[in-house]
Every structure is written in C-alpha cells, then in structure tokens.
Amino acid sequence: MTGNVLVSHEVIKALQWRYATKKFDSTQKIPSPLWQTLEETLRLTPTSFGLQPYRFVVVTDPNVKQQLVPVAWNQQQVVDCSHLVIFARLKDMNVGYIDHYLEEIAKTRKVAVESLQPFREMMTGYLERTEPEDLANWMSAQCYIALGNLMTAASLLQIDNCPMEGFQNEGVDRILQLPERGCQSVVMCALGYRAADDKYQRLAKVRFPANELFIKI
Numbered sequence: 001m002t003g004n005v006l007v008s009h010e011v012i013k014a015l016q017w018r019y020a021t022k023k024f025d026s027t028q029k030i031p032s033p034l035w036q037t038l039e040e041t042l043r044l045t046p047t048s049f050g051l052q053p054y055r056f057v058v059v060t061d062p063n064v065k066q067q068l069v070p071v072a073w074n075q076q077q078v079v080d081c082s083h084l085v086i087f088a089r090l091k092d093m094n095v096g097y098i099d100h101y102l103e104e105i106a107k108t109r110k111v112a113v114e115s116l117q118p119f120r121e122m123m124t125g126y127l128e129r130t131e132p133e134d135l136a137n138w139m140s141a142q143c144y145i146a147l148g149n150l151m152t153a154a155s156l157l158q159i160d161n162c163p164m165e166g167f168q169n170e171g172v173d174r175i176l177q178l179p180e181r182g183c184q185s186v187v188m189c190a191l192g193y194r195a196a197d198d199k200y201q202r203l204a205k206v207r208f209p210a211n212e213l214f215i216k217i
Contacts, residue, residue, distance in 0.1 A: 011156065016205060018155040021162045021190070023198035024080040030192060034157055035083060038191070041153040042085075045146040049123050051101055053093055053139040054146065055183045057086040057176055064175070071171030072188075077162050082192035086172060087147055088183035089139035098123050143186040150189060160194045163187060 030038075042056050059065055065079045072078045090097070102120055106113045130138070147163055154161045165187050172178070172185045194201055207213075 014155040014158070015152070017158070018151070018161065019201055019203070019205065021160040021192075021194050021198060022077065022200045023195040024077055024082070024160065024190065024192040025195045026080040026192075028082065028193040030082045030159060034159065037157065038083075038150060038153055038159070042146055042150055045149045047142045047145060048138065049126075050105075051093075051098070051123070052142070053090045053097075054143050054186075055088045055090070055181065056146070057088055057178070057185075059084040059086065059176070067175050068167075068172060071175065072164065072167040075164065075166060077164065077190040078188075080192070080195075081162075081190035084188060084190050085150065086176065086178075086185050086188045087143035088173075088178055088181075088185050089136065089143055091179070091182050091184055093127060093135055093139065095124055095127065098127070140186045147187055147189055150191075154191055159191055162190045164190060 039056075039058075045052075047053065059068070060083055062079070065081075065084060068078050068084070069075070078084055098120065102113055102116050105111070105116060105119075127135070151161050151163065167185075167188065169185050172188075176185070178184055
C-alpha cells in the first residue's frame with residue numbers, strides 16, 4: 001500500500017510539473033535510452049480494435065525542423081526541441097490493413113488466423129458501414145490517445161513537451177512526404193528540455209475544480 005501511495009504522489013507531482021513548453025533549450029537533447037522508452041510508450045498506446053491507424057514521424061534533423069517552422073506559424077519549439085513527433089493518421093483504412101493486423105495477432109499469440117474470423121467480421125463490418133469522413137475522424141482521434149500517452153510518460157521522465165495543433169497540415173505533409181507514405185498529419189508534439197528563461201514555467205497551473213469537472217453517478 002505504501003508503494004502505491006508513493007507512485008500516486010509521483011504521478012501527480014509530474015503532471016503538476018509539466019506545462020506547454022514555449023521555449024526549449026536547443027543545446028539539450030533527450031538521451032537515447034529515454035527516447036527509446038518514449039517510442040515504446042507510443043507503440044504500446046491502446047487504440048480502438050487495436051488497429052493502430054497511424055504513424056509516428058520523428059524529426060530530429062535540424063534542416064528538416066527548420067523547413068517546418070514557416071508552416072508551423074513560426075513557432076520556435078519546432079526547431080529548438082530535441083525531438084519533434086508528428087502524429088499522422090492513415091489516409092485509408094481497408095480490408096487489407098485489417099488482414100495484416102490479424103496476421104500479427106496470429107503470429108504474436110500463436111493462434112490460427114481462421115480462429116480470428118469473428119473479430120475480422122466485426123472490424124470489416126465497422127469499416128463498411130462508416131462514412132469516409134467519419135472514418136478519418138476516428139483515425140485522427142486515435143492519434144490524440146497516443147499524444148496523451150506520450151505527454152504523460154514524458155512528464156514522468158522529466159522531459160518537457162508541448163502539443164501543437166497550430167500548423168498547416170498540407171505544408172507539413174508536403175515537407176515530410178507524408179502522402180507518399182500513406183498518411184496525413186493530425187497533431188504534433190515537441191519534446192526536450194525547457195529553457196531557463198521560459199517565463200511560462202513559473203505560471204500557476206489553472207484547472208477548474210474537481211467538483212465542476214466530475215459528474216459522479
């Protein structure tokens with residue numbers, strides 16, 4: 001029980017510590033072992049059906065980050081951060097992708113693909129009855145689950161982060177050649193270490209009180 005209390009305290013402390021970092025120290029880079037942990041956090045993110053209808057584009061090349069600045073409304077986090085992650089949904093979801101996923105299930109769990117037919121019918125049924133726009137929105141929503149997972153894990157590791165929706169999707173897609181990779185940008189997250197003179201780190205965190213946010217039935 002004592003261990004659980006300690007863990008709970010550390011989680012809240014980390015979430016109180018984090019803020020949307022506006023200015024990163026460009027000289028500080030995330031160590032490789034910590035970054036590998038964050039990548040695994042992204043890989044392990046839960047998704048609807050487990051389908052993972054997205055790709056994570058990790059940008060560390062200074063030249064590419066510089067190219068992204070104009071299409072990100074000149075926000076300097078893009079170029080000053082250690083790692084920039086673009087969450088991109090798949091352009092299309094089709095039966096072939098579902099079958100590929102089922103093959104992974106069969107291989108990982110050592111079962112016959114044929115035994116997964118009811119699950120296949122559930123997923124293909126959803127695919128068939130969902131309008132393309134709704135399907136795109138559903139895939140985009142999965143990106144935000146991964147974003148939240150990444151931000152929480154990064155905060156627990158004392159890695160600063162800033163989610164960013166303020167960018168021109170078409171420009172980002174063009175620079176990163178995302179259409180050729182079969183995906184489209186949805187949201188991005190800059191990660192690294194805060195600059196000592198980022199004034200926003202000293203602002204009190206503002207959240208509505210719990211009795212306004214929670215409806216308990």
